[in-house]
Amino acid sequence: MLILSCPYCGVACDETELQPGGEAHLTRFGPDASDADFEGYLFRRKNPRGVHFERWRHAYGCGKWFHAARHTVTLEVFGTYPAQVTEPPPDILDAIAAKVPGWEPSS
Amino acid sequence: MSDPVTALDGQSITGQITIADAGPTGMVTLRANFASATVMTGLVDVGLVVPDANQIASGDGTTTLWMSPDEVMILCDYDDAEAQAQSLGDALASAHALAINVSDARCVFRLTGQGGAIRDVLAKLSPADLRPSALPVGMVRRTRLAQVPVAFWFSSDTDATLICFRSVGGYVFDLLSKVSEPGSAVGYFG
Structure with a gap:
């Protein structure tokens, strides 16, 4: 069972109280983008075996969107952080680097 | 009626x-930016205490529930809810806020x-x-x-x-x- 702490209200939420929102930190390609960029934005997900950055919504609680960093093999949660960012905060990256040797943030 | x-x-x-x-219980939901000075000044005027995250604040015959970072719910007597929503609305007229009677x-x-x-x-x-x-x-x-x-x-x-x-x-x-x-x-x- 996945338990994530909502960074807005601090509640330790069960997975079933949350709504999943897919991969975080996507660059949105809008109307003037090329077909390849738009396809990548819509469909191409990294889905690595390992560290994921994800969007979640605290649907049964405060209703806010937030981000979570977790490992899909060990199921370890590295941390959660508010959604008003375009890249993971340094403390989350440090926590991942400490636990997953050799891991590099992909661009 | x-x-x-x-x-x-x-x-x-x-x-x-x-x-x-x-x-029947009176319930008034208030959505506002509680970090805004305009909002907080208005709330002080009507005597509403905004509880800390996940907490409850009890006032004069009312209970205020923290619902989310920008929402609280005020529980009061059923008959007082409409007046409560009205007074909050008036107090926050100059701010971007919404107070509404959701008792039913x-x-x-x-x-x-x-x-x-x-x-x-x-x-x-x-x-x-x-x-x-x-x-x-x-x-x-x-x-x-x-x-x-x-x-x-x-x-x-x-x-x-x-x-x-x-x-x-x-x-x-x-x-x-x-x-x-x-x-x-x-x-x-x-």
Whole structure:
């Protein structure tokens, strides 16, 4: 069972109280983008075996969107952080680097 | 003027705990940016204390529940709700805020029981951490009860209140009645 702490209200939420929102930190390609960029934005997900950055919504609680960093093999949660960012905060990256040797943030 | 009628119309049932319709309750929801000085000045004028995250603030005949970083719900007498919403709206007229009377949108349950029976019953249906250390008296928890969203809080160890949307009031009453049937006690919380 996945338990994530909502960074807005601090509640330790069960997975079933949350709504999943897919991969975080996507660059949105809008109307003037090329077909390849738009396809990548819509469909191409990294889905690595390992560290994921994800969007979640605290649907049964405060209703806010937030981000979570977790490992899909060990199921370890590295941390959660508010959604008003375009890249993971340094403390989350440090926590991942400490636990997953050799891991590099992909661009 | 017609009389207010709750979804449960005064039903109650006693199993391991007593589940009762709390009757018509005034509820005013307020959405605003509580970090804004304009909003906070307006709220001081009407005497509303905004509780800390996940907490409850009690005032003059009212209880204020923290719902989210930009939302609180004020519980009051049913007849006072309209005036309460109006006075909040007037006080925050110059801010980007919304106060509205939602008294008939939700169903309020009063749960009473001895020992840890209330926590045991709620824990059967909700993924929330119901240990007294995680959900002490005076803290509100918005969560899920089986398939529907609810919020509950403890006023004392033997007395709790639960709110859900009116449309699922019957469902929540049936759920709670079923899991509090005598003979199905878990006894985890004593």
